[in-house]
Amino acid sequence: xxxxxxxxxxxxxxxxxxxxxxxxxxxxxxxxxQGRRPGSGRRSMFFQVVLYSAMGxxxxxxxxxxxxxxxxxxxxxxxxxxxxxxxxxxxxxxxxVSPDDYAILGYRPVSSHTYFAARLANVLIYTTAMTTLFxxxxxxxxxxxxxxxxxxxxxxGVYAGSAATALSMVAMYVWILRALGPRxxxxxxxxxxxxxxxxxxxxxxxxTRVFTSAARSVWEMHRxxxxxxCPPAWFASYVDLASGSGSRRELALALLxxxxxxxxxxxxxxxxSMNYAEELGAMMTAGDRKPARHGGRGAWLFRGGESRAVxxxxxxxxxxxxxxxxGVLAILPMTLLYLIMGLRQxxxxxxxxxxxxxxxxxLVSLAMLLFPSMLKSSLxxxxxxxxxxxxxxxxxxxxxxxxxxxNVLVITFLVPYILVTGVAMVWFYHEVRTVVLHxxxxxxxxxxxxxxxxxxxxxxPFSKPIDKGLSSARIFALTMLAGVxxxxxxxxxxxxxxxxxxxxxTCGVLTASTIVLDRWMRLRVGREAAGLEFLG
Amino acid sequence: xxxxxxxxxxxGDVQALADLxxxxxxxxxxxxxxxxxxxxxxxxxxxxxxxxxTSGRAWVAGFDVVDTPVExxxxxxxxxxxxxxxxxxxxxxxxxxxxxxxxxxxxxAATRRAELLDLFSLTEEAGGRxxxxxxxxxxxxxxxxxxxxxxxxxxxxxxxxxxDANTALIVKELLKKMAGQGKTILFSSHILxxxxxxxxxxxxxxxxxxxxxxxxxxxxxxxxxxxxxxxxSKLTGVRxxxxxxxxxxxxxxxx
Numbered sequence: 169x170x171x172x173x174x175x176x177x178x179x180x181x182x183x184x185x186x187x188x189x190x191x192x193x194x195x196x197x198x199x200x201x202q203g204r205r206p207g208s209g210r211r212s213m214f215f216q217v218v219l220y221s222a223m224g225x226x227x228x229x230x231x232x233x234x235x236x237x238x239x240x241x242x243x244x245x246x247x248x249x250x251x252x253x254x255x256x257x258x259x260x261x262x263x264x265v266s267p268d269d270y271a272i273l274g275y276r277p278v279s280s281h282t283y284f285a286a287r288l289a290n291v292l293i294y295t296t297a298m299t300t301l302f303x304x305x306x307x308x309x310x311x312x313x314x315x316x317x318x319x320x321x322x323x324x325g326v327y328a329g330s331a332a333t334a335l336s337m338v339a340m341y342v343w344i345l346r347a348l349g350p351r352x353x354x355x356x357x358x359x360x361x362x363x364x365x366x367x368x369x370x371x372x373x374x375x376t377r378v379f380t381s382a383a384r385s386v387w388e389m390h391r392x393x394x395x396x397x398c399p400p401a402w403f404a405s406y407v408d409l410a411s412g413s414g415s416r417r418e419l420a421l422a423l424l425x426x427x428x429x430x431x432x433x434x435x436x437x438x439x440x441s442m443n444y445a446e447e448l449g450a451m452m453t454a455g456d457r458k459p460a461r462h463g464g465r466g467a468w469l470f471r472g473g474e475s476r477a478v479x480x481x482x483x484x485x486x487x488x489x490x491x492x493x494x495g496v497l498a499i500l501p502m503t504l505l506y507l508i509m510g511l512r513q514x515x516x517x518x519x520x521x522x523x524x525x526x527x528x529x530x531l532v533s534l535a536m537l538l539f540p541s542m543l544k545s546s547l548x549x550x551x552x553x554x555x556x557x558x559x560x561x562x563x564x565x566x567x568x569x570x571x572x573x574x575n576v577l578v579i580t581f582l583v584p585y586i587l588v589t590g591v592a593m594v595w596f597y598h599e600v601r602t603v604v605l606h607x608x609x610x611x612x613x614x615x616x617x618x619x620x621x622x623x624x625x626x627x628x629p630f631s632k633p634i635d636k637g638l639s640s641a642r643i644f645a646l647t648m649l650a651g652v653x654x655x656x657x658x659x660x661x662x663x664x665x666x667x668x669x670x671x672x673x674t675c676g677v678l679t680a681s682t683i684v685l686d687r688w689m690r691l692r693v694g695r696e697a698a699g700l701e702f703l704g
Numbered sequence: 705x706x707x708x709x710x711x712x713x714x715x716g717d718v719q720a721l722a723d724l725x726x727x728x729x730x731x732x733x734x735x736x737x738x739x740x741x742x743x744x745x746x747x748x749x750x751x752x753x754x755x756x757x758t759s760g761r762a763w764v765a766g767f768d769v770v771d772t773p774v775e776x777x778x779x780x781x782x783x784x785x786x787x788x789x790x791x792x793x794x795x796x797x798x799x800x801x802x803x804x805x806x807x808x809x810x811x812x813a814a815t816r817r818a819e820l821l822d823l824f825s826l827t828e829e830a831g832g833r834x835x836x837x838x839x840x841x842x843x844x845x846x847x848x849x850x851x852x853x854x855x856x857x858x859x860x861x862x863x864x865x866x867x868d869a870n871t872a873l874i875v876k877e878l879l880k881k882m883a884g885q886g887k888t889i890l891f892s893s894h895i896l897x898x899x900x901x902x903x904x905x906x907x908x909x910x911x912x913x914x915x916x917x918x919x920x921x922x923x924x925x926x927x928x929x930x931x932x933x934x935x936x937s938k939l940t941g942v943r944x945x946x947x948x949x950x951x952x953x954x955x956x957x958x959x
Binding site: 473476477488489554558559560563630 | 777787793800806833
């Protein structure tokens, strides 16, 4: 093994220890005052095992009626590649381009080849683990239904597709780092994060649409040259060949997939010689010298005490911390996308009645329901969590701090967002009264969800570290839950919006629930929050 | 005043602190010494309410740190050993943020903020983001944040770390004067010369237990040594320094 690694300029012993240490750190979870939080890594791993296995089970159930094996394999590989791409964009970009490790390793005798190879290995191990968790159920079902040969071909297609996706993402990051240079890379990555969030939510919509249209066409697929432009079809072609129904085209696609995998590997090996580590080091020394943008101006609404403190912090973070900024702004392209998709359905523009508004734009409702949870997650988890010691040693009332954080989120982000969305909906619908009614119901429901999420997990602002590997998992879980909620809403709203008394009753119930939850929060969250400990 | 009774903290099987009895009276600067891992930071974190003790009790300014943590926090100013800051804030905003957490009225907060920035020669940099500050400048901000609410009790963990000589002089003088006004100060540091010169009394802990207490002269006398440095070495179990270093260098040569 030593000789093999040596031939490509990698120190095998160093590579092994770097990879093992990175995995050990991830498994143990974030450090805390006690040195580490025992079991935090295991808990997050358990969450991922359950979530990805459940998603795999969901896909296996969806694919059960599909008779065309090739189509089933394309859908499975597509979903797997989409999931790996999302994780690489949202969770593992830091593994490839973060200069943090360089501060520790930069002055050690580790070559850039070895350093990069260790990071690459880390990404590939996660990719393999995630693919296994997601694909084991569908692959097992395929094997039982169609035999070992098809099962093995499915396995090969799924893993090869995942590996190709991960390698492509790594190649893209390395290319960005090289093309933009250290000074612009952080900003570029931030915008990439925004674009990727849009892609994730858009992708969710797209996949749902694919399933729906596939179901409408009774799971039949027209095989044409379009398959060449569809990378999942290249990897899924293994299954078609194994089943004996593949033609020359499928053989060519399978060969293409192998060529692409080899090309990616060779391209990345070539990149290893570009002094990767030194460029990361330059990222650190490039520093952050941009002038301060004052956050205080946005906090004028809050006069003093905890509310003003939280408002000051949130606004400063929003204006200067691009990660937080993008976490919040990610909702905008997603909403726009959903509005356009709603319009494309052709049922809505200018023809809305009080009954069909909830039904015709369920995805816009989904976006509005998702927003508070996205906001809360961005507010709690931050790279700046170590600075929260000042909050923990201050005499502030923690329950009040939590409620202030919630109020700041509602006033500064949720309300303007709902208003902007409302304006866009009025423009589409030409029906002010209907839209206002819908926004009141959705707004109250969104606020209620924010309260529930604070009740379930009361956390102080910017006080928890970002869990590697969990961002994409959370988004998947959240999207699925919100999808269910939006569907229920779409089914229920016609009967609510049909009668004024039902609308009034709904608003009344939601308002009463908000008040009850607020009281409950004062009691329960105060007790819970008092027990929170600093994790820095 | 700071008082602890049989204070203990364990992390699983590891006993970080055991039966610590500590008294720091108003007007006193207590030097809190110990080798790395002796339990100093654990004590400080319990006193500031960052963590809870496993057993025993502690009072700060007359309030129990477990039963009435908020009352304690109203009265303390704290400088941690490795202070992280919200780097997106400016120095001015950070001090306003801390003032809000302490419920200072806007007028008082603004006046104190200006005075502290002036005291630490940070007025010109007040509008700069903390991300761009040097280690010393950040330490000045942390010290300002510890003082802005005029606390009764100061708990300082390596407060002079990173400060230039002039600012260190200002801080030492300020602390002496604050003690003169009746404030209670717990001063934790590894720099024995500073502790010896500044502190009215010294407590040395080792393996989570108190091993000596008194003035510098009393500790030197008690240990029958010639200086606080020697006394510290003797009490905390360091072997003969000359012998240890010679052995190490010899082992390097052998390898």
